Amino acid sequence: MGFNFDKFYERWILISGLIHLTGFIITYLNGSSVIWSLLCVIIFGIYLFKIISVLPNLPFIYGYANWISILRLLIIITLLGIFPLLKDLQLFLFFLIAIILDGIDGFVARKLNSVTKQGGILDMEIDALMVLILTCIHVINFKISFWIVLPASFRYIYAWILYVHPLKSKKEMLPKIIRATIAVCFFLALLLPFVVNSLISDIIINISGVLIMLSFASSYLINKIKSRTK
Template sequence: MVLPILKCLPMSHMELDWERFYTRWSQGFAVLMLLSLGVTYLVSSPWIWWVVTLVGMVGYFLQIPRYTPPWPWRGWGYANWVTAVRASLLFGVLALWAVLPGWVVFVWLLVVVGLDGVDGYVARRYGHSHKIGEAFDMEVDAAMVMWLAWIHVDRGVVGYWLLLPGSFKYLFTLLATVRPSVPMPDFPPKRVRSTLAVVFFLSLLAPWVLPADWSAIFLAGASLGIFISFGAAIVAWLLPRSESKNL
């Protein structure tokens, strides 16, 4: 989802430059991710998609020092390096999942998910909180969700329907280009969105350790929550501001 722009304070030139960069990057990356998913289906091999995802993430990571204060560790700050480690672990498990036991993949992914909370804590602890870091963290999450959705479809755990909630972030990014002057609303409330996202994350981990039937039920229920969340956000975005505030 496109990050909400702070309205209480005027943005600096650096922040404005980052907003422009992130808008272009996120839209381009969304197109590439969706096209790569289609190519993966056609050629029955995920390696082109894997390379596209890796190059996109590395490209974003290399741009971080341009839009942040002079933080330590060559301008990236500690938190962004934690996120980079998390992304590296994700790419590792995406490359090796087919040859690893299910419980190993499950534990590996638990570490990836666990580090999701560490980078936020480190950012707050050292005063390195920044929208560009939040966006980097969110993009890693979105890539993991889309990839795991495809893996479970490829393994035959569920049908192709799982690719829709798995791709929502990228579809939502492209949808925002229809009305670029209207920011996406902060709706449903962040706590609700976060809770639904955590449940969806857990449902994507479940097939590695639970029977297929139970995993499919868990995935269907969690996907329904994601459908409702994104659907409510789209409705609030399409409605006039005065009406959406009353939702």
């Protein structure tokens, strides 16, 4: 039997969610993020190793766009490991670079006609990790409310919800442009505590967090209702 990417990814995201949430808890409790950083290297290393066999014939194995994503991943994991040593402005600039690279890799993939399902998922999972890491940093430094951990980790929670209560259809209800806009707003909002007044950043982050949860909840509930009426 050949490699089934969909089944692999279903298992990978469930395990990945448990690993990242465990890493978050360890980091929050003892202030050391080294273990979480190593776990990130392992879990993403497994993903990158497994997708080689199903990627089309791209240059440099993964293709230029995916190498930009991998560079972004390495930046984020490094920041996770050393964030206690960096100042707020330094963290702001490095995470901003990671967000800019997020836009560049998609542009390169479309420009070179090298868009792949596996590359898109890699990009999405790096985004999810970055959101959780940013939230962890701010919670540890008492810059944002602890409840933001919920929308920040909802990507992983949602995966487990779908595993326990699967849907016949997983169609997204909100248009892609709206979902992308909400995600980008949440990314940028999580940068604000590094550089602006806490009251302003709190308001924007809370609104963005609510929108993230509504985005996931609307898709699940509407699909659930549709599946019951058929």
